[in-house]
Amino acid sequence: MSSSNGSPLNGLSLSKPLAVFDAGIGSYAIVDLIRRRQPRRDILYFADRASFPYGGKDRAALLAIIRATIRFLLDHEPEAIVLASNAPSIMVLDDVKGSCSVPIYGVAPPLEEALARSRSGMVGTMGVRSLIESVELPGFVRDRVPDPEHVALIEASDMVDLVESGAFLSDPERTQKAVTAFTAAIATRWPAIDVLTLSSTHLPWLRSFFEQARPDWLFLDPAEAVAAALPLPRSGTGRTVALVTESRTYTVAGFRKMLDKLGVTLDLRVVDPLVRPS
Known part of the structure; x- marks a missing residue:
């Protein structure tokens, strides 16, 4: 268990972070938008490359992935979670909100x-x-x-x-x-x-x-409405930590290369895949 000063899980030392997750590089645009609006906010960005693409999965597979991801993120004691993907936000978010102990925000067409x-x-x-x-x-x-x-x-x-x-x-x-x-x-x-x-x-x-x-x-x-709706952070140092999974097709090396092309520098940590859909 962590202290009230932050979550030490895997040495992250983030103070009540906002957890933002998706399966692809696209969601980093939301992280960047939130960072510009809330510079003091600690952010835990989870890029679940092993589950990419969300958009190619049916409702049952998406539901399993999103539930497993939320359980994983809750171990880091986030203040709130952003499901930074339109498809699961529309298709399964209502089914998982009730089991989440912190506010969870989705992305939807405005x-x-x-x-x-x-x-x-x-x-x-x-x-x-x-x-x-x-x-x-x-x-x-x-x-x-x-x-x-x-x-x-x-x-x-x-x-x-x-x-x-x-x-x-x-x-x-x-x-x-x-x-x-x-x-x-x-x-x-x-x-x-x-x-x-x-x-x-x-x-x-x-x-x-x-x-x-x-x-x-x-x-x-649609991300602009989500960023505007988020509460202001109660603490934090403005740190962003990225956790990433990988598959044979969507590797961490490829993810790093994409970040480099975007000019993005992140504290990047590789974690094991949560769900392996058939």
């Missing part, structure tokens, strides 16, 4: 804001396949907007791959061509759309590419 800022009244939500094809997302939309038919659900897994592969850093010209073609297809199918939510934590990394492709559209990052 549909009300999107429609309020749309000139045409037609908006879109971009996300990974599992989210877009889930039974939960249409229900989420119906609960929040009076006219669900005014919200297009747009599968954007190919865009997520541009981030996870690092192509958006290593080959920006190819990335821009891919984003331009993708948005052109959206405009053809839904010509009235003028606001899109970046409803995968990877997609905000492509925001400048989207804005160059469609300067007449507005792109909203």
Whole structure:
């Protein structure tokens, strides 16, 4: 057990940290946003690469992963937890909140804001396949907007791959061509759309590419609402510690390389995978 001054588990020595987790590099954008808003906050960032991609898993697999991850993070005595991934936030978060002893925040499409800022009244939500094809997302939309038919659900897994592969850093010209073609297809199918939510934590990394492709559209990052909703830290020194798992495909070496390309320096510690979905 740890003292009230912080959690010494694995020598982390963090003071009531905010735990932020996801399976990919995309969620680091949320960590960076929180850090800019709360510079004194201690943050425990967990990148569960062994479970990547969340977006390719069904509801049962996601539920098992998220439950195991929350149990693991609670050992570090966080003040709160952020599930920094849109798909599980929509698909399974309600099922795990009741068993979590600290507040847990998810990331969800800011549909009300999107429609309020749309000139045409037609908006879109971009996300990974599992989210877009889930039974939960249409229900989420119906609960929040009076006219669900005014919200297009747009599968954007190919865009997520541009981030996870690092192509958006290593080959920006190819990335821009891919984003331009993708948005052109959206405009053809839904010509009235003028606001899109970046409803995968990877997609905000492509925001400048989207804005160059469609300067007449507005792109909203759901993470901004999460960061604004978090309580102010009661203690902390502004330290960020990253825990990472790995698989044969998604290695720690690859994760370090991606962080280096982003210019991010982290205290990085490798831990064993929590769940190995079949």
